[in-house]
Each structure stands twice: as structure tokens, then as C-alpha cells.
Amino acid sequence: MIEIVNVTKRYKQLTAVDHVNLSIRQGEIFGIIGYSGAGKSTLLRCLNLLEKPTQGIIVIDGKELTALSDQEVRKERQKIGMIFQHFHLISSKTVYDNIAFSLKAAGKTKAEIKKRVPELLEMVGLSDRSAHYPAQLSGGQKQRVGIARALANEPKVLLCDEATSALDPTTTKSILQLLKKINKTLGITIVLITHEMEVVQNVCHRVAVMENGQVVELADVYDMFANPQTALSKQFVQTVHSLELPERLLLGRKGAIVQITFKGDSAEEAVISETLRQFHISVNILHGQISYIQERPLGTLIIEMIGSQSDVRQAIRYITKRTNQLEVLADVA
Incomplete structure (x- = not known):
């Protein structure tokens, strides 16, 4: 589904992503974990070319995005939903209009929008919040709007950039359950960026660990917890499974x-x-x-x-x- 081939992203003297190679399977929830500055968010933004790689190839669903024109990339982005840590909702628009905005941008008719938005609201559990404004919502509800908006154009891939980092533990759990439900019912491939190993444990199938712009370990999530291979992976595992004795x-x-x-x-x-x-x-x-x-x-x-x-x-x-x-x-x- 997603092929990342020798991708590097440089900002003048800083190399944020350094020769990364990953293959992400159709229908899996793939986690990318690392501490702040590891390059994980930059890599995620390279997947939909919000950040253009300095070198390397990005292939999604058989199309090489890095070989497309800007106009072609904009069209392909409609197949790639994205949700953010800080929601990025339009404060002056209602929940309904925030979701409808992405459908209008994709050229959908009023009839299509009128049919699709209620479906999305029901999917994320916000049917009763259609006329509310972002300021009237909790953090979890705002993120649900963000998820509904990201799913509006029926994408094949959903990119999640620290989607639960701004939420409390209970709300985080409910959002992760929603992502699992979306993955299972719609078959959408999800790429999830996080610095929290508990998030990886709860929802991901496989995980890549990043440090200094590079992938230092890649494994099935169960195997990562059972037998982490690098010192960094062991640190992350111990944040969930502490084995230190007094x-x-x-x-x-x-x-x-x-x-x-x-x-x-x-x-x-x-x-x-x-x-x-x-x-x-x-x-x-x-x-x-x-x-x-x-x-x-x-x-x-x-x-x-x-x-x-x-x-x-x-x-x-x-x-x-x-x-x-x-x-x-x-x-x-």
C-alpha cells in the first residue's frame, strides 16, 4: 500500500529524515514512535507531500507521488486523510460546516454533502453536535470532528500526527477505540505518529522506532514488547512495562x-x-x-x-x- 524508498528530508544543514525505507501493508495500523526531534512527524508529512522529500520515492496505492505534478499531487491528497494533534478546526464554522468544508474543496455537490456529512457524524458519535461550534466542544469531540473531516472523501490512507497527545487518558482511549473501529470496518490503512508506547500497544499492528531521522528498529508490536532489540526500544517498552525493582x-x-x-x-x-x-x-x-x-x-x-x-x-x-x-x-x- 505505502512504499517509502530511501527518503531523506534536509533543511539546510539539518537532516530531519535520513534515508528511510519502509513498506506499510494494506489495512494495517502502522505506528512510528520516537522522541521529539526524531523526524517522525516530518516523515509523516512527506507521505502526502506536505513536505517534499529532498530525495527518495513515495508510492501510495501504486502511484509514485514524488513523480507527480503539483496539480496531480493535490488530487491524490484527497485519497489521504490527515488528523492533527491540535485539531485545526475552523472556529467560525459549525461542526457540520467544518466537515462539509473538505467535501466542498473536493468539488462535491450540495446533495452529496447533505448526504455524506450526517453519515460521518454518526460514524464518529457526534450526530447531536452538528450545529455546535468548536469552542463548545471538548478536546475529544474536536478530535472526532477532525477524524470525520479526514474521512469525508473516503480516503484509502489516514495519517495521524500525535492525534491523542493533547487529550487526557480516558479520552485518548476512546479515540484509539474509534480508530480501531474505522480500520476494521472501512479497511483504511492508518499511519500513526506518537511518542507514547501505550498508544502503540493499544492499536498498532507493527511499529517503527525512529532516532535522529533514521529507523532503528522495525517489528510486529507483540515482538517489540516481548523482545526489543535496541536500547531505545527497551526504553519505550519500559514506559509501559516497568521492570525496575527497588x-x-x-x-x-x-x-x-x-x-x-x-x-x-x-x-x-x-x-x-x-x-x-x-x-x-x-x-x-x-x-x-x-x-x-x-x-x-x-x-x-x-x-x-x-x-x-x-x-x-x-x-x-x-x-x-x-x-x-x-x-x-x-x-x-
Whole structure:
């Protein structure tokens, strides 16, 4: 659906996007995460040529946008919806007219607009706010108007630039649920820029991590949480799944301290109880949590294993075989 080939964007001496290559599949929600200044928003704006790449190729739905004339690009943009962090609504226009504005710009007739706007309002849950002005809306409602406006011309791609960053957690959750619903019911490909790993966890299928204008890691979201490969990815994962223990919990321990990651089926199996039955050890649970990512369980457990060196090491080998992911944080005392 979207091919980003060797895309670079420079502003004089500053390279905001540096030779990025990505392939985004039809119908997926693709996340791009990074800290401020990583180049993620610039890359997003390159996709609809609001920012023209200094070099590289952008292909969307089989058309090479970077090879089109300005007039042709404007026509193709109608197939690419975009929503923004700060909504960008017209304060002097009602909710109805804000949505109708993009339809008028696309040359739709009054009859087409009259039919389409109520459909969009119902889709985003604002049928009762048609005559309201932006100043009369909450932040979440404003973003719903922005989403309706972005969907007005039935785009094949929806670009979301920090769409939930200005919203409170409860409203963020409702907006993410709406995006998931839109993706599922309409099959629209969504590219979502964020600096919040919780957003990625909740809605994305795959994610690219950006730093200094480059993609430093690309993975299925579940795999990213289960086994991040770079230091930056680990930082982002730990903002959602903190694995740091207070130092006092590590003082005076008598056994081996291990961290076990349970993925897929192993997260639902009685691995620890079976270990205790087979080996003469005792266990202190120091930390534990389980999450569901893309409806698949992912669990983390940090335990102290107490027993003879032989029994502890046999137990470690057994758990490693069952889970494929065990790290010894401290050796047997």
C-alpha cells in the first residue's frame, strides 16, 4: 500500500529524515514512535507531500507521488486523510460546516454533502453536535470532528500526527477505540505518529522506532514488547512495562534472581508450579505482570530461586526450555 524508498528530508544543514525505507501493508495500523526531534512527524508529512522529500520515492496505492505534478499531487491528497494533534478546526464554522468544508474543496455537490456529512457524524458519535461550534466542544469531540473531516472523501490512507497527545487518558482511549473501529470496518490503512508506547500497544499492528531521522528498529508490536532489540526500544517498552525493582528488594537475597518472559501459550501454562514439583527449590515472587497485546498474552515474572546450586541450575534450564526467554539478573549466592 505505502512504499517509502530511501527518503531523506534536509533543511539546510539539518537532516530531519535520513534515508528511510519502509513498506506499510494494506489495512494495517502502522505506528512510528520516537522522541521529539526524531523526524517522525516530518516523515509523516512527506507521505502526502506536505513536505517534499529532498530525495527518495513515495508510492501510495501504486502511484509514485514524488513523480507527480503539483496539480496531480493535490488530487491524490484527497485519497489521504490527515488528523492533527491540535485539531485545526475552523472556529467560525459549525461542526457540520467544518466537515462539509473538505467535501466542498473536493468539488462535491450540495446533495452529496447533505448526504455524506450526517453519515460521518454518526460514524464518529457526534450526530447531536452538528450545529455546535468548536469552542463548545471538548478536546475529544474536536478530535472526532477532525477524524470525520479526514474521512469525508473516503480516503484509502489516514495519517495521524500525535492525534491523542493533547487529550487526557480516558479520552485518548476512546479515540484509539474509534480508530480501531474505522480500520476494521472501512479497511483504511492508518499511519500513526506518537511518542507514547501505550498508544502503540493499544492499536498498532507493527511499529517503527525512529532516532535522529533514521529507523532503528522495525517489528510486529507483540515482538517489540516481548523482545526489543535496541536500547531505545527497551526504553519505550519500559514506559509501559516497568521492570525496575527497588534496591531494597535485592538486598540480602540468598538465591538466584531471574527474569522470565512468558509469550503466547507459555503465558497460560503452569510453568512455575511444574518447576516446583520437579525440583527441590523454593521461590519468592519479586515482580509480576501480564498484558494482552493484539489479544495475545505477554507476561513478565522476576523471582528469587532458593535451593542447592544444582537444583537451581536445573530449574533454570527447565524454565528456559519451556519459555525460551529467561535472564539471570543475579547469580546464586
